[in-house]
Amino acid sequence: MHVRLEHGPATPATTQAGHAERSVGTAIAALLVLGLLVLDTALFMLFYALCFDVADLLLLHGILCSMAVLSALTLARRIAWLQLIGWTACLGPFGALIGAMLLLPRKADNTDLAEVAAPHPVPSRLTALHTAINDHRLRILGAHASRPLLDIVIEATTAEKLDALSLIAKRYTPALAPALKKALEDTDASVRVLAATVLAQLNNDHTRHIGALQNVTQARPTHASWRALGEARLAYAASGLLDADRAQREADEGRACLARAKRGEAEMARRK
Amino acid sequence: MPPDAVITQQTAAEADVCLIVEGGYPYILGGVGSWMDALMRASPQLRFYVISIGIAAQPRVAKYGIAENVVGITDVILDQAPAGYAPRRRDAGLIAHGVRLMQDVLSGAPGGSFEALIDLVRESGLGRAALLDSKPAWTAMERVYRETLANGSLIDFFWTWRFLARSLLAIVTVPLPRASVFHAVSTGYAGLTGAYARHVTGRPCVVTEHGIYTNERRIELSVADWIFDSGAGGFAVGTKPAELREVWLNGFVGFSRVAYAAADLITTQYRANQEYQRADGAPQEKFRIIPNGIDVDVYASVVKSTAPRKPTVLMIGRIVPIKDIRTFITAISLLKPLVPEVVALLIGPEEEDPAYAAGCRALVAQLGLQDTVQFLGRVPDVKAYLGYADVIALSSISEAQPIALLEAAATGLPAVTTDVGSCREIIEGFDGDPVHGRGGYVVAACNPKAMAEALAAILRDPEAGRAMGRVMQQRIPQLYHKERIRRLYEGLYAELAAERPKTVLAPQVVPFMSMPRSGIQAMWHRLTHRVLSNKHTRTGLSARLQPGTPGASGA
Numbered sequence: 001m002h003v004r005l006e007h008g009p010a011t012p013a014t015t016q017a018g019h020a021e022r023s024v025g026t027a028i029a030a031l032l033v034l035g036l037l038v039l040d041t042a043l044f045m046l047f048y049a050l051c052f053d054v055a056d057l058l059l060l061h062g063i064l065c066s067m068a069v070l071s072a073l074t075l076a077r078r079i080a081w082l083q084l085i086g087w088t089a090c091l092g093p094f095g096a097l098i099g100a101m102l103l104l105p106r107k108a109d110n111t112d113l114a115e116v117a118a119p120h121p122v123p124s125r126l127t128a129l130h131t132a133i134n135d136h137r138l139r140i141l142g143a144h145a146s147r148p149l150l151d152i153v154i155e156a157t158t159a160e161k162l163d164a165l166s167l168i169a170k171r172y173t174p175a176l177a178p179a180l181k182k183a184l185e186d187t188d189a190s191v192r193v194l195a196a197t198v199l200a201q202l203n204n205d206h207t208r209h210i211g212a213l214q215n216v217t218q219a220r221p222t223h224a225s226w227r228a229l230g231e232a233r234l235a236y237a238a239s240g241l242l243d244a245d246r247a248q249r250e251a252d253e254g255r256a257c258l259a260r261a262k263r264g265e266a267e268m269a270r271r272k
Numbered sequence: 273m274p275p276d277a278v279i280t281q282q283t284a285a286e287a288d289v290c291l292i293v294e295g296g297y298p299y300i301l302g303g304v305g306s307w308m309d310a311l312m313r314a315s316p317q318l319r320f321y322v323i324s325i326g327i328a329a330q331p332r333v334a335k336y337g338i339a340e341n342v343v344g345i346t347d348v349i350l351d352q353a354p355a356g357y358a359p360r361r362r363d364a365g366l367i368a369h370g371v372r373l374m375q376d377v378l379s380g381a382p383g384g385s386f387e388a389l390i391d392l393v394r395e396s397g398l399g400r401a402a403l404l405d406s407k408p409a410w411t412a413m414e415r416v417y418r419e420t421l422a423n424g425s426l427i428d429f430f431w432t433w434r435f436l437a438r439s440l441l442a443i444v445t446v447p448l449p450r451a452s453v454f455h456a457v458s459t460g461y462a463g464l465t466g467a468y469a470r471h472v473t474g475r476p477c478v479v480t481e482h483g484i485y486t487n488e489r490r491i492e493l494s495v496a497d498w499i500f501d502s503g504a505g506g507f508a509v510g511t512k513p514a515e516l517r518e519v520w521l522n523g524f525v526g527f528s529r530v531a532y533a534a535a536d537l538i539t540t541q542y543r544a545n546q547e548y549q550r551a552d553g554a555p556q557e558k559f560r561i562i563p564n565g566i567d568v569d570v571y572a573s574v575v576k577s578t579a580p581r582k583p584t585v586l587m588i589g590r591i592v593p594i595k596d597i598r599t600f601i602t603a604i605s606l607l608k609p610l611v612p613e614v615v616a617l618l619i620g621p622e623e624e625d626p627a628y629a630a631g632c633r634a635l636v637a638q639l640g641l642q643d644t645v646q647f648l649g650r651v652p653d654v655k656a657y658l659g660y661a662d663v664i665a666l667s668s669i670s671e672a673q674p675i676a677l678l679e680a681a682a683t684g685l686p687a688v689t690t691d692v693g694s695c696r697e698i699i700e701g702f703d704g705d706p707v708h709g710r711g712g713y714v715v716a717a718c719n720p721k722a723m724a725e726a727l728a729a730i731l732r733d734p735e736a737g738r739a740m741g742r743v744m745q746q747r748i749p750q751l752y753h754k755e756r757i758r759r760l761y762e763g764l765y766a767e768l769a770a771e772r773p774k775t776v777l778a779p780q781v782v783p784f785m786s787m788p789r790s791g792i793q794a795m796w797h798r799l800t801h802r803v804l805s806n807k808h809t810r811t812g813l814s815a816r817l818q819p820g821t822p823g824a825s826g827a
Contacts, residue, residue: 166495200718
């Protein structure tokens with residue numbers, strides 16, 4: 001596809017002449033706009049002095065604003081000028097004042113570009129972390145939302161209770177036993193069912209482990225196997241899963257196993 | 273090459289009712305399977321068809337004798353969706369749209385995404401090859417991953433998506449039998465199939481829930497060790513990041529919503545279930561309660577043994593974790609010091625979870641109960657044992673309305689059960705119950721001490737036990753009589769069969785004929801199918817349920 005250029009590239013001389021012409025035109029147009037806005041302000045003052053009625057005011061106001069718009073269209077910063085006229089059209093002299101304030105040049109940016117461009121030393125991860133802590137900008141996401149699981153089991157929604165039980169199932173420690181047992185009494189059947197499922201699973205893990213160690217001890221009783229069995233029974237007793245009577249019985253049996261292991265070990269040491 | 277996704281075992285004649293079940297009848301023994309078997313045998317004048325949904329690894333050997341009035345069985349294998357035709361370059365947009373629809377269904381988004389997916393698959397002939405195995409499908413799956421589980425493992429998400437999406441495709445390509453009413457025996461995949469049948473055939477669909485499917489899945493997923501959990505949520509509840517289990521759960525909730533929306537009626541056995549159904553989006557106006565029914569006369573005639581014997585506790589149920597047999601065994605170990613002569617009989621199949629059953633036997637040995645607890649396995653006639661027992665126990669973690677409890681109660685046995693399903697209202701009655709008094713004790717689940725104490729209270733005071741048994745014997749015929757339940761279901765089927773079919777879709781485009789999807793062929797399909805479906809609506813069910821017959825009396 002071929003593209004034909006209508007005009008050649010601008011030379012520096014033609015560019016300079018064009019600039020001068022445009023500057024003069026812009027100045028005239030700007031003066032015209034300002035003049036019209038001054039007229040509009042005067043119009044409102046006359047209206048205030050009761051020289052004519054509202055219909056006349058609105059008609060003249062509309063005509064002056066339209067002329068101002070037409071004049072502003074030729075200006076370089078036409079958006080800013082149109083903003084000024086818009087304010088004036090809506091709010092009269094007060095609008096003109098607001099618009100004029102908005103047109104005032106802002107403070108020049110004195111930032112040294114070279115300074116901005118210069119590479120800053122990147123703080124180390126440790127420094128950044130330290131600064132963040134000092135500035136209190138560091139947050140542990142969601143930590144403020146963490147509540148004790150027992151509170152959730154007592155008073156939260158069903159979905160939250162099920163979430164809590166799921167967490168208990170995965171990270172069970174004896175400290176979580178009260179929350180688990182409380183959930184067994186929940187009014188919602190689905191919470192009770194999940195709590196019972198978790199409790200049964202945890203109990204099964206213990207009893208299976210103890211059963212396996214019992215089998216080993218029966219088949220080949222050694223001090224180590226008695227010790228392992230005793231420790232497993234004590235762990236079950238301390239798990240918080242059993243009621244007091246059963247926990248006591250389990251602990252007694254565990255201690256008996258450990259005593260047996262100790263006796264055997266002592267006897268072996270004496271023989272040596 | 274994988275075997276067919278659908279295996280039809282019999283050539284089907286037109287059925288009155290098509291029962292749709294997931295993971296159960298006729299291949300797995302259990303409460304729902306027994307309920308279906310009893311339902312079909314109770315109405316021999318009706319013809320039933322069975323759609324049994326399972327996975328390839330599930331053995332398909334019938335564990336139930338198939339009733340005479342079952343005209344056909346179709347097995348739907350969820351993990352073997354049909355391949356469909358090989359996609360072409362120009363199908364990319366269609367594939368992306370199909371994946372978007374599957375995403376909507378699996379995220380429980382409201383709207384007619386499931387129906388749109390059915391239409392898309394039927395009209396385009398796209399299947400697994402296009403919607404799961406193609407490059408555009410992979411690209412679309414990546415988008416779903418970013419939207420659903422951006423911080424999770426892509427591999428885990430991929431396999432989850434693959435199973436869920438493939439099973440969706442397996443469901444929306446099931447060849448449907450001709451039936452007057454479709455009856456899904458749960459939500460989940462069965463309910464989804466019911467919704468599919470409803471959309472394609474225009475015939476009515478009933479959903480019956482024994483347990484609440486989404487609750488059961490939620491519980492399974494909460495304790496599942498095969499799902500990776502990042503632990504990123506710490507101990508914070510409700511603010512944790514999206515995990516894979518949420519993807520699964522949203523899928524199941526989505527299935528339930530589709531099923532509830534499509535169903536004409538939603539039935540369950542007891543009122544508490546309806547709260548959960550409502551929470552999952554089931555509309556109140558579709559609700560009905562139909563309890564389980566048993567042959568009261570047969571069980572009431574069981575003769576109690578008067579011969580001297582040891583105090584006997586009976587437990588009937590599959591030896592599986594949900595029945596919490598280990599708690600029952602532990603309870604017996606705690607009961608032994610209180611009632612030294614006690615004997616516990618465990619009746620139920622062990623093959624469903626052999627490892628668990630072996631663990632239970634090991635626990636019996638571990639607790640030194642070899643002379644006390646007897647595993648009887650599956651017995652030919654459970655009534656013989658009901659006459660020799662003093663109390664029935666049920667240690668389940670979850671139940672709906674256990675038939676074993678109803679049967680034992682009808683013989684006049686007092687019961688000790690966990691507080692699950694409708695056990696409490698069976699044992700203690702409910703507001704407005706014409707029979708007053710308790711028929712036993714309800715204890716907390718997973719509490720062997722409480723169970724042992726309740727069993728001891730009955731075994732140590734035989735007169736109190738007999739009084740409780742009499743209460744049970746009076747309560748059961750009032751509400752759970754098989755004849756009453758048969759009439760309720762037949763009335764429900766007759767009521768629905770009388771409905772005119774809604775919109776009927778054109779037959780499915782088979783893969784090799786997928787190319788034109790154009791006007792003339794589609795019109796021809798619609799025309800021929802409309803003729804067929806008009807024939808189909810003139811079903812024999814109405815004739816077999818004329819007013820005056822017991823079943824036509826209404827629910």
